[in-house]
Amino acid sequence: MRLDLSSKLALVLLLWLCAFLLDWSINLILITLLILVRYLLPGYRPQSARASKSFNKFLFYGGTIVFLFAGINALFLRGGDVVLTIATLDFHEEGLMFGIRTAVRLLLLSISILLFFASTPLRDFIRFLQQKGLPPQLVLVLLLTLHFLDQLPARIHQVFVAQEARGAPVRAGIFSRSQALFSVVSPLVLSSIIESIDRGTALEVRGFLHKPVPMPAAAHEQRSRNLLTAAVILLSVAIIIYSVLRWLLV
Amino acid sequence: MAARLEIQGLSVRYSAGATPALNEVSVGMAAGSCCAVLGPTGAGKTTLLHVLSGVLGRHHSQVVASGSITIADAKFSPLPKIIQFPLVGLALQDPSVQISGIRDTVYDEVQFTLDNLELPSHEIRQRIPPLLKRLGIDHLSHRNPTTLSGGETQRVALATILAAQPSVLLLDEPTTALDLTARVKLHRILKSLREKTTVVVTDTHVDFALGVAHQIVVLDQGRVIFDGTPREFLAALENFESVLPAASWRRVRTLIKTAKEQPGSPHQRLAGRLGIV
Amino acid sequence: MKRSIRQRIADELTGAALPFVAFCIALNLTVGQITALLKIPLYLDSIGTVLAAVLVGPWSAVICGSFANILASAFGNPSMMFFIPVVIVIGAFTGYLARRGWFKRWYLVAIGGVLQGVLAAIVSAPISAYLFSGVMLSGTDFLVLYFRAMGNSLLDSVFYQGLTSDPADKLITYLLVFFLVRGLPKRLLGQLRGASNIQQGQAAA
Numbered sequence: 001m002r003l004d005l006s007s008k009l010a011l012v013l014l015l016w017l018c019a020f021l022l023d024w025s026i027n028l029i030l031i032t033l034l035i036l037v038r039y040l041l042p043g044y045r046p047q048s049a050r051a052s053k054s055f056n057k058f059l060f061y062g063g064t065i066v067f068l069f070a071g072i073n074a075l076f077l078r079g080g081d082v083v084l085t086i087a088t089l090d091f092h093e094e095g096l097m098f099g100i101r102t103a104v105r106l107l108l109l110s111i112s113i114l115l116f117f118a119s120t121p122l123r124d125f126i127r128f129l130q131q132k133g134l135p136p137q138l139v140l141v142l143l144l145t146l147h148f149l150d151q152l153p154a155r156i157h158q159v160f161v162a163q164e165a166r167g168a169p170v171r172a173g174i175f176s177r178s179q180a181l182f183s184v185v186s187p188l189v190l191s192s193i194i195e196s197i198d199r200g201t202a203l204e205v206r207g208f209l210h211k212p213v214p215m216p217a218a219a220h221e222q223r224s225r226n227l228l229t230a231a232v233i234l235l236s237v238a239i240i241i242y243s244v245l246r247w248l249l250v
Numbered sequence: 251m252a253a254r255l256e257i258q259g260l261s262v263r264y265s266a267g268a269t270p271a272l273n274e275v276s277v278g279m280a281a282g283s284c285c286a287v288l289g290p291t292g293a294g295k296t297t298l299l300h301v302l303s304g305v306l307g308r309h310h311s312q313v314v315a316s317g318s319i320t321i322a323d324a325k326f327s328p329l330p331k332i333i334q335f336p337l338v339g340l341a342l343q344d345p346s347v348q349i350s351g352i353r354d355t356v357y358d359e360v361q362f363t364l365d366n367l368e369l370p371s372h373e374i375r376q377r378i379p380p381l382l383k384r385l386g387i388d389h390l391s392h393r394n395p396t397t398l399s400g401g402e403t404q405r406v407a408l409a410t411i412l413a414a415q416p417s418v419l420l421l422d423e424p425t426t427a428l429d430l431t432a433r434v435k436l437h438r439i440l441k442s443l444r445e446k447t448t449v450v451v452t453d454t455h456v457d458f459a460l461g462v463a464h465q466i467v468v469l470d471q472g473r474v475i476f477d478g479t480p481r482e483f484l485a486a487l488e489n490f491e492s493v494l495p496a497a498s499w500r501r502v503r504t505l506i507k508t509a510k511e512q513p514g515s516p517h518q519r520l521a522g523r524l525g526i527v
Numbered sequence: 528m529k530r531s532i533r534q535r536i537a538d539e540l541t542g543a544a545l546p547f548v549a550f551c552i553a554l555n556l557t558v559g560q561i562t563a564l565l566k567i568p569l570y571l572d573s574i575g576t577v578l579a580a581v582l583v584g585p586w587s588a589v590i591c592g593s594f595a596n597i598l599a600s601a602f603g604n605p606s607m608m609f610f611i612p613v614v615i616v617i618g619a620f621t622g623y624l625a626r627r628g629w630f631k632r633w634y635l636v637a638i639g640g641v642l643q644g645v646l647a648a649i650v651s652a653p654i655s656a657y658l659f660s661g662v663m664l665s666g667t668d669f670l671v672l673y674f675r676a677m678g679n680s681l682l683d684s685v686f687y688q689g690l691t692s693d694p695a696d697k698l699i700t701y702l703l704v705f706f707l708v709r710g711l712p713k714r715l716l717g718q719l720r721g722a723s724n725i726q727q728g729q730a731a732a
Contacts, residue, residue, distance in 0.1 A: 054602070058603055069662055102660035109659075178565075193582075197715065199543070203350065
């Protein structure tokens with residue numbers, strides 16, 4: 001099943017609603033489904049090995065930290081019964097439940113966003129935003145940012161090596177290193193301003209912003225809101241109504 | 251269609267009280283001709299191109315200027331305040347910044363210019379392939395424009411401007427980073443533009459300028475110190491020794507020497523056309 | 528005549544400003560590489576936003592901060608998405624200070640940096656507390672926990688944690704930007720509309 005970006009974004013918003021409105025146990029099931037969904041739905045397959053690695057890394061480290069956090073809460077927030085005692089350490093129910101609820105919510109929020117970006121090439125996302133009315137200047141800012149992001153790490157390394165060769169105290173004490181920070185950032189900013197002036201001129205002399213810039217449309221993009229998006233929105237409304245009713249009745 | 255260019259009594263200071271970047275410049279260029287503007291660093295060559303393209307008027311609000319400029323039928327007094335694209339196309343000194351970095355292929359990069367002009371897609375399809383072929387970069391059509399060699403980048407940058415079919419093409423030091431082969435290719439491209447586009451090229455390579463231009467203008471400290479044909483320029487060559495780079499002189503001397511020593515060579519043909527052998 | 532937000536953004540993002548703001552976003556996202564290389568325990572992740580606010584204007588700074596957070600989410604730090612209100616405040620407040628001429632003198636910059644830090648802590652506290660219960664998956668989580676164990680409410684704990692790091696970080700960011708832009712050639716700065724924000728004796732934009 002192919003998913004367009006509108007549906008995927010609607011699903012992210014639905015998951016945010018779930019994270020705040022539904023019980024942690026339901027959210028835990030949703031997290032499990034989300035982890036599986038990238039293997040089951042082609043639209044959610046990671047778009048690159050790097051994206052897949054980043055997603056797995058987050059699951060490993062993020063998962064470990066949030067559940068560690070749940071345990072520490074159970075130690076420090078002393079409310080309710082003691083549910084577990086290890087040596088002299090008492091783990092309390094209130095802290096544990098607070099920790100679990102927080103951990104599950106945080107994981108669901110994070111995974112919903114990560115899954116979207118891991119399975120969506122950024123250039124497609126930017127094209128989608130443009131189709132939805134993002135002004136051409138902002139589209140260009142985003143695309144140029146990707147260009148700078150490609151170049152900056154190498155440039156930072158170059159400047160760092162050059163400053164070290166010139167005797168900048170890049171490996172001295174903390175105070176000297178802080179001073180070296182200036183000598184690394186300064187050439188970067190200066191060269192970026194020079195490049196920006198040239199690039200700005202180059203864009204203008206190619207007619208940019210004389211008129212709006214149409215971008216080539218992505219072949220698989222669907223313009224209209226499809227049935228799936230509508231279904232996700234309906235489900236979101238249902239969850240809100242359910243939560244309000246539950247709040248009123250309890 | 252090529253356009254006539256007329257600059258009359260143009261003076262430009264970047265701010266009130268600053269030294270003039272251009273001082274009483276008066277030059278006329280016939281439609282479809284090629285004019286090479288020579289001079290040392292800081293002579294005002296780039297400023298002149300930025301004035302003609304509208305870049306200076308648009309971005310330097312503190313500029314103080316007088317005189318007038320006529321491009322085709324449009325008269326600006328003292329200088330254009332908006333970018334004159336696509337009437338005037340400007341190729342910047344560093345071709346890599348002319349590549350936007352936001353399109354994935356050379357074809358799309360050239361298309362970006364035409365998208366800006368909101369040309370219909372059938373016209374875009376008609377324009378780009380022959381242009382890429384003419385510039386000898388059709389084989390690069392699907393390559394990423396940020397991964398090309400210096401000479402290839404130069405020609406792609408030129409394609410991004412020529413795609414709009416400007417009446418006046420301004421080239422700022424186009425040969426600075428080019429090797430001999432790339433310079434020869436650029437030379438051919440500029441020759442192919444004759445009659446179709448008015449070309450103004452600033453350059454420090456005197457031999458290159460002599461090979462492409464109908465008219466040579468020498469600027470020094472913002473003033474025009476010579477305006478004439480390449481033949482006239484060569485006749486008065488010794489007058490400009492102090493204002494042009496030593497490397498350029500070496501090249502002109504090599505050109506004359508090779509032309510004398512190697513009958514039938516391209517150097518001799520050029521030298522013969524220029525009347526220096 | 529009142530101009531729309533779209534027009535104001537379009538007015539700011541012309542010429543060199545457009546690629547420069549893109550650079551500032553990229554700088555926000557990669558400055559961590561510099562601090563890691565130099566082993567300096569600072570975030571400085573709003574340095575691009577502050578640069579954009581001072582050299583271009585408040586709308587550009589707001590865009591810079593917002594886009595940087597969206598991209599940071601895409602690159603593996605998803606919680607950044609929810610802190611967009613904080614970077615909007617940082618961009619707008621810094622842009623306002625710059626326009627009022629606060630970036631012409633170092634002591635005003637220092638005061639502005641501390642104020643900005645407190646403001647950032649105030650805006651981020653409710654987001655951090657109510658959306659994430661104070662958990663940001665970083666070392667500062669333990670500080671929040673410490674304040675809570677001392678008997679403070681969740682919101683207070685998150686706010687106190689913010690106060691321990693934000694003012695110092697923003698003060699250093701502000702001062703770094705101040706000295707950076709002072710060292711830039713005037714002719715280059717003249718091509719960015721915020722130049723009058725930093726040059727002595729000139730009316731702010």
